Amino acid sequence: MKNKILAFLALLICFCTVAAACGGGGEGLSESGSGTEQSGEASGNADYSVTVTDYLGKPCTSGIVVLFMQDGAQAAMQVVNAEGVAVKNLKKGNYTVELKFTDSKAAYYYNKEGLELSAEKTDLKIELLNGTPAEGEELYASGEEHTAYDVKEGGTFLTLKSDVRNYYLFTPTVAGTYEFTTDSINAKIGYYGAPSFVQENSAAEVVDNSFTLSISDSMIGKDNTGTTVIVVGIDAVDIDKCVLKIERIGDPKHSIADEPWTVYKASETPSAFTLESGVSLKNFDLTASTDSYALVYNEEDGSYHLGSKDGKRVYVWLTEEPPYMACFKTVLESVGMNRYFFDDEGNFVKKESYSECLLQYIECADKEKGVYPLTMDLEYIIKQCGEHNGWWKADSHGFIFYNAAEQPMAELNTEIAWLFMCCYAE
Numbered sequence: 400m401k402n403k404i405l406a407f408l409a410l411l412i413c414f415c416t417v418a419a420a421c422g423g424g425g426e427g428l429s430e431s432g433s434g435t436e437q438s439g440e441a442s443g444n445a446d447y448s449v450t451v452t453d454y455l456g457k458p459c460t461s462g463i464v465v466l467f468m469q470d471g472a473q474a475a476m477q478v479v480n481a482e483g484v485a486v487k488n489l490k491k492g493n494y495t496v497e498l499k500f501t502d503s504k505a506a507y508y509y510n511k512e513g514l515e516l517s518a519e520k521t522d523l524k525i526e527l528l529n530g531t532p533a534e535g536e537e538l539y540a541s542g543e544e545h546t547a548y549d550v551k552e553g554g555t556f557l558t559l560k561s562d563v564r565n566y567y568l569f570t571p572t573v574a575g576t577y578e579f580t581t582d583s584i585n586a587k588i589g590y591y592g593a594p595s596f597v598q599e600n601s602a603a604e605v606v607d608n609s610f611t612l613s614i615s616d617s618m619i620g621k622d623n624t625g626t627t628v629i630v631v632g633i634d635a636v637d638i639d640k641c642v643l644k645i646e647r648i649g650d651p652k653h654s655i656a657d658e659p660w661t662v663y664k665a666s667e668t669p670s671a672f673t674l675e676s677g678v679s680l681k682n683f684d685l686t687a688s689t690d691s692y693a694l695v696y697n698e699e700d701g702s703y704h705l706g707s708k709d710g711k712r713v714y715v716w717l718t719e720e721p722p723y724m725a726c727f728k729t730v731l732e733s734v735g736m737n738r739y740f741f742d743d744e745g746n747f748v749k750k751e752s753y754s755e756c757l758l759q760y761i762e763c764a765d766k767e768k769g770v771y772p773l774t775m776d777l778e779y780i781i782k783q784c785g786e787h788n789g790w791w792k793a794d795s796h797g798f799i800f801y802n803a804a805e806q807p808m809a810e811l812n813t814e815i816a817w818l819f820m821c822c823y824a825e
Contacts, residue, residue, distance in 0.1 A: 447516050449477075449485045449496055450524045454554020455646055458483025459527050462505065466497040467516070491518040498525065506530030508556035528642060529555040538566050538630070540597035547594070547630070552577075555643045559586060559635035567631045567643065568594065574616045575647040579631060580609035586641035587634040594628055601632075613652040655739065660752045665759060665776045667701060672772065674765040680714065681825040682722055683818040685800070686810040692818065694773075702772035711824045715777045717761045718769030723799045723819045724790070726769065727757050736780065738787035753780045773821055781817050791816035 447467065451459040458481075465485035467475040474494060477485040496514040500507055508530040516523055535546035547566035559565050571577065581588050589601030590610050603610040612629065620626035633643070683692060697708035704710040718728045730736060731754055740748040756776060764771045771777070789795025791813045800808040800816065 443491055444488050445491045445518065445521055446486055446488050447494065448522045449479075449516075450522075451479055451483045451485070451498070451527050452524065454526060454528055454642065454644060457553075462501040463527070464499040464501065466499060468495040468497055469493070493517045496523055496525070498527070506532050526554075529553055531555065531557055536568065536594075538568075538594055538597060540564070540566065540591070541599060550631070550643060550645065552645050552647065555645075557586075557633070557641050557643055559633060559639050559641060561635045561637075561639065565633045565635065566591070566597075567633070569629045569631060569645055571614045571627060571629070571647075572619065573647065574614050574619050574651045576611055576613045576649040576651055578609060578611050578644075578646050578648045580607075580644050581633065582642040582644065583638055584608050585636040585638040586643075587636065588643075589632045589634075591630040591632045593630060597630055611648070613654060615651045615654040615657050617654070617656045655747055655750070658747065658750055660737070660750050663751050663753045663756050663776075663780070665756050665774075667774075667776075669760050669763040669771065669774075671763045672765055672770075674714075674768050674770060679825045680768065680770065680822040682822050683815065685812055685816055685819060686808070687812060687815065689812060689814045692815060696775065700772065702774055703778070705823055713773040713821055713823045714768075714770035715760075715773050715781070715821050716769060717757075717764040717771050721820050721822075727820070728761050728769075731757060731761070736784050738783045751783070753784065756780065770822065778817075781820050785817050790819075 449465045451463055451465070453459055458479075460479060460481055460483050463479045463483075463485075465477050465479065465487075466473055467477075467487060467489060469492065475487050475489055476499075477487045479485045494516040496516060497511070498507075498509060506529065508528040509525055514523060514525065529551050531548050531550075535548040538545045538547040545563065545566050547568050550567045550569050552569075552571075555567075557565065557567070569577075569579075579588060579590070586608075587605075588608055588610065589605055590603035590612065591600075592598040592602050601610070603612060614627060618627040631643070633641070635641075693706055694703045694713065695706065695708045695710065696703055699708075700712075703713045705713060716726050718726055720726050720729070724730075727736070736753040736757055738751050738753075740751065742748055757780065760771050760774075760777065785791060789797035790799050791811065792798060793807050793811075798807065800811050800819070802808050
């Protein structure tokens with residue numbers, strides 16, 4: 400019995416050796432490329448590789464399917480991997496490559512010419528660009544309505560109009576220094592501010608058809624959502640297509656906007672104030688001579704009076720509108736009140752915020768008339784904000800003193816112009 404078992408085992412080993420020598424294992428090779436390279440070659444197959452990158456050379460890794468086409472029909476398909484590569488083991492031959500995207504709403508563009516594979520050419524690289532969205536947003540510039548399209552970091556393929564400036568909106572979600580450029584000098588680029596204020600000329604220096612912007616942390620919203628929207632304009636000169644390149648090239652430059660605020664605190668905590676019944680209020684004549692209004696500080700009541708410490712009391716409009724500008728309450732609800740300080744050489748010194756202090760006074764203002772006595776704190780705040788914003792500087796964008804004909808008040812006395820926020824008991 401023992402001899403019969405040994406003879407059977409010897410016969411079985413011999414049979415397996417012959418089967419292996421005949422290559423019977425090659426019939427199990429899968430289309431996806433499993434098995435050895437030798438087995439693939441023996442069956443007339445080859446590994447065909449397609450690498451998909453963005454305009455900056457980074458691999459495109461999600462939502463992309465590579466189609467291998469032959470005679471107009473799909474021969475195979477493969478999703479790109481974590482390196483942006485799709486590899487398929489196919490029968491040796493000629494194939495044309497196409498891309499499909501799992502996100503049907505996403506806009507992409509790639510050059511479809513020359514995307515061919517063969518037995519001699521088994522590797523291919525495709526550069527994938529962002530496409531321009533089908534729908535844009537309304538944008539008003541130079542008194543006209545335009546359509547502006549959202550663009551992303553990387554490269555975006557654009558179709559340009561030559562008769563108007565082409566506008567695009569970029570919303571960064573990460574702080575940094577960004578470079579903006581196009582692939583053609585005939586697609587002239589510029590930075591035109593924000594959607595709320597589109598400028599006529601580029602607000603950034605353009606060198607070699609490129610400009611850079613530094614986006615600080617304070618310009619980025621919470622939860623990785625951008626709050627700053629950049630308006631990019633492109634003027635087409637004998638060109639109808641280009642690629643817009645937006646690349647983060649480094650960390651943000653040092654910005655004053657990221658400096659901490661010094662919060663101005665009231666010298667004395669204000670208390671609730673009620674104007675005496677029957678008191679009428681009169682605004683100051685800002686065309687009067689400087690010595691027409693002599694303000695005297697009364698230490699007992701902590702406020703200014705006209706002529707003497709017992710003269711007519713002076714007040715500040717806090718919740719009611721003065722003649723030339725919104726009241727402090729309205730301003731605080733929109734932009735706040737502050738000032739940046741620099742030394743004689745132009746170096747930054749500090750940022751001072753007055754909003755918290757003003758809110759204390761606003762809460763204590765007379766409920767009916769919306770005024771509070773003029774204190775040293777309020778005098779300081781009005782003067783600092785006025786000088787910082789150029790409220791009474793005729794050549795400043797912040798100038799606020801215009802006559803009925805909407806012309807600058809030539810007769811304005813700038814030495815007492817700060818009293819525009821004030822009034823006095825008549």
